[in-house]
Amino acid sequence: MTVRVTLSAPDGIGEVGAGDDLAALVLAHCDLADGDVVIVTGKVVSKAEGRLRAGDRTASLPGETVRVVARRGPTVIVRNHLGLTMAAAGIDASNVAVGHHLLLPEDPDRSARRIREQVALRAGHNVAVLVTDTAGRAWRTGQTDICIGAAGLRVTEDLAGLTDPHGNPLVVTAPAVADEIAGAAELATGKLGGRPLSVLRGRPDLVLPAGEAGPGAAALVRGEGEDLFGLGAREAVVQALAGGAGHVFGAPAAAEDLAAALDRVLPGALLPSDGSDLRLQVTGPEAESRTALRMLAHAFGWLVSEDPRSADGAATLRLRPSTP
Structure with missing residues (x-):
């Protein structure tokens, strides 16, 4: 046939x-x-x-943007109101009169x-x-x-x-x-x-x-948070360090996935589980360990809290999924 x-x-x-x-x-x-x-x-x-709109397309970009995904020099990749992830929200200045641009x-x-x-x-x-x-x-x-x-x-x-x-x-x-x-x-x-x-x-x-x-x-269109690459590599690092709100990485990761990452970044810190949460003993420079932990928790969609300190002053941090 x-x-x-x-x-x-x-x-x-x-x-x-x-x-x-x-x-x-x-x-x-x-x-x-x-x-x-x-x-x-x-x-x-x-x-x-x-x-059709008059002027440079950068003037229309904020109104068409839901959130910025990545920036590289003059190129801005955004998620627009249609859920599409595109350069400049899909605003186009070609095949129109000079000094004008088209919105999707x-x-x-x-x-x-x-x-x-x-x-x-x-x-x-x-x-x-x-x-x-x-x-x-x-x-x-x-x-x-x-x-x-x-x-x-x-x-x-x-x-x-x-x-x-x-x-x-x-x-x-x-x-x-x-x-x-x-x-x-x-x-x-x-x-x-x-x-x-x-x-x-x-x-x-x-x-x-x-x-x-x-x-x-x-x-x-993938739903917000379902894309494995919801942010550019640089932007993901910045958001994790800044502790930004929201999780563009999807639903909270499985405990075993987070545990594997913790073992790579903070080897030896993970304590035996006493339930569905994960527990860590802070070792080494405490501020540095907390920063790394906060970044990992954010990236995996988990939250960090601290148990009461032990008699010797050791800090035990507990992680749990941000949603049940």
Whole structure:
């Protein structure tokens, strides 16, 4: 069996402005059939929704930022209001008039739903719609497009529980097909070609029935605290030293994980457990030991308290998870 998937991106769209009807543009320029996936760049969605702003993009960055993840020179990686972790919150100053910048769509999933609904209403086609944007990758150079908004598409394929041709069980395999489609679409649209629309044909199995919007691209975003790399390496050290509030490292770690770390950093300090807590005997320079302990406790999501000192003045510190 041969699987054929095609991508087409029409020319002649022209400049998009505030208030433009994106569904009308899709229908005017794209040859559609049921089961197609329509891909729209986030840039034209932002333009149509009036997200163009005057001035340098740094002026808009604070309002789009939930928290800073990392800084490296002029580059600021932040988690924005959509839950996306991106350079400059995804604010873009390319393909707009000099002295202006674009914010990401306020709700890309909603934007995708509107286009899908209007295409169905006006032309009767059951298509999925994706809104895309460009993002970097933590461990690879260069950028690729990702899906930031979706309607009518199964954004992931859950293969857990199946077996491969060799009989090996698939445990957590879940291809992010929405991101794969977004990245492939950029091959057709390009960055400088003036082709903000594209259509993928050949995967109708991913398109949901008419009237079903699906989970949207929001389902691809890890919840706050679930990311193993919630802070940059430097920022994690600073936060641990400063004893910052909140745990961006997820739920409290298992006691055995923290105990292993304590044994590496403060060898010999761990005392036999008298329950679910961990106990340590402070040895050596007490201030230095307390600092190291506070950093570890913060990183692992545990809290530190002190038992009453013994008759000889020895300090015993107790650690417990920050949440039950």
